[in-house]
Amino acid sequence: MxxxxxxxxxxxxxxxxxxxxxxxxxxxxxxxxxxxxxxxxxxxxxxxxxxxxxxxxxxxxxxxxxxxxxxxxxxxxxxxxxxxxxxxxxxxxxxxxxxxxxxxxxxxxxxxxxxxxxxxxxxxxxxxxxxxxDAIMMLGCEKMWVALFTAHIALKEVPRHIEKKRLTRFLLDFQKETGAEKIGVLGLNPHAGDHGVLGVEEETIAAAIAAANARLSGEGSRCSPFEGPLVPDVAFTPKMRENFHFYVAMYHDQGLAPLKALYFDESVNVSLNxxxxxxxxxxxxxxxxxxxxxxxxxxxxxxxxxxxxxxxxxxxxxxx
Known part of the structure; x- marks a missing residue:
């Protein structure tokens, strides 16, 4: 024992x-x-x-x-x-x-x-x-885990924190800590920007996803775990949760509002990295x-x- x-x-x-x-x-x-x-x-x-x-x-x-x-x-x-x-x-x-x-x-x-x-x-x-x-804040339970790219900052400050290099490093660290083979990365804006109509931050998020997947594939893992940017308002529907067990949210309430609505009693906060x-x-x-x-x-x-x-x-x- x-x-x-x-x-x-x-x-x-x-x-x-x-x-x-x-x-x-x-x-x-x-x-x-x-x-x-x-x-x-x-x-x-x-x-x-x-x-x-x-x-x-x-x-x-x-x-x-x-x-x-x-x-x-x-x-x-x-x-x-x-x-x-x-x-x-x-x-x-x-x-x-x-x-x-x-x-x-x-x-x-x-x-x-x-x-x-x-x-x-x-x-x-x-x-x-x-x-x-760079400690990573991850919350959730066995059914769903959500990592927060930004956490305790004002909402108006979130867009300027979305930088390709920083987000790429965050994604790689998160995957290394969890070993997750499939991770949904949320967009920032409604409809994930709608191809630039509602915002351009998704271009940076997409570039970070591509860079992180390329890095992992290049290291011989044959792993491209990151998918997105996902449309935030449908990312946590039952069908989507069948596909994703791990998520990365761009800001605090984007990830924690659905998590707590679904699994409040079961969830914990884990510090990674x-x-x-x-x-x-x-x-x-x-x-x-x-x-x-x-x-x-x-x-x-x-x-x-x-x-x-x-x-x-x-x-x-x-x-x-």
Whole structure:
């Protein structure tokens, strides 16, 4: 039997639902891995007291370098933002130092990070800087995966980011990380530009697709996995999903709106093109329901994030 990997769980924004997810899910995920939660016992105690939950006796924890603060359920707060970032940073360092096998992140609030003076727009941006590598944000489940060529930028900025060289490299990195033999690449504009009538960015996308396919074919793989630019409004229809299991979207909502409409409960966030394994839940802090009694709490995305991290870390062990 494979050993149970050690999973570093960054606790996210303590004003949100992350700590409750960790407490309620612990009995299940400890059967798959050895989780270590990057939260101090004192902050865990404060959250558990509000939630009227017990802290499991085997709730292994490691405190980030941050002072305790008052939990404000459902509120955007700089103290919670800073704590969530430092929890994430220490969890990543544990994996970098081979003290853990993978990172699973619970949700943070980007505004809280901003209020705390954290200079990143989210986990993936931070990982790119930590490792000086072009991390790829991929979300989905076994039924469908979507990679985001641009992610947390304003929509008006997307067209100028679509450059042939950059997109070609992104496509090649994505194919290398996933091993996918067929990848649908979305156009940017309605009708994929309609031959220039509705936009010209598809010319650049088509050139990047051709360059990436030529590169792979030239390396002797006999593989030309990229198809497109696909018309975005029909790319995720049932018929198209019979043809494509992997997609590349040009911007955040283009890929995530259909994914979450189809597979919200099952989806996870996976960071590719990094020397560590990192997965995350595919939802936010849910401030509207945080710490409220008698309301349903869906653990499916967290369970899937942990399962994915375990599988990816074991696969890396087998390769090394």
């Amino acid at each position: 494979s050993r149970r990997p050690k999973i570093a769980v960054s606790i996210g924004d303590l004003n949100g639902i992350g700590i409750e997810i960790a407490l309620r899910a612990h009995a299940t995920i400890k059967e798959w891995c050895h989780p270590v939660y990057f939260v101090s016992y004192e902050m865990c105690r404060r959250a558990a007291e509000i939630l009227h939950l017990d802290i499991p006796e085997d709730f292994d924890h490691s405190a980030p370098d941050a002072a305790p603060f008052s939990i404000l359920p459902g509120r955007t707060d700089a103290h919670a933002g800073r704590y969530g970032f430092l929890s994430f940073k220490k969890a990543v360092e544990a994996v970098r130092n081979q003290e853990a096998d993978a990172v699973v992140t619970l949700p943070v609030n980007k505004e809280a990070w901003m209020l705390a003076g954290i200079g990143y727009k989210g986990h993936t941006d931070a990982l790119r800087d930590f490792f000086k590598q 990094l020397p560590i394994v990192r997965t995350s839940v595919d939802h936010g802090t849910a401030f509207d329901i945080a710490y409220l009694p008698d309301r349903p709490l869906n653990l499916k995305s967290y369970f899937q994030a942990v399962r994915t991290a375990v599988a990816m870390s074991q696969k890396r062990d087998q390769r090394s």
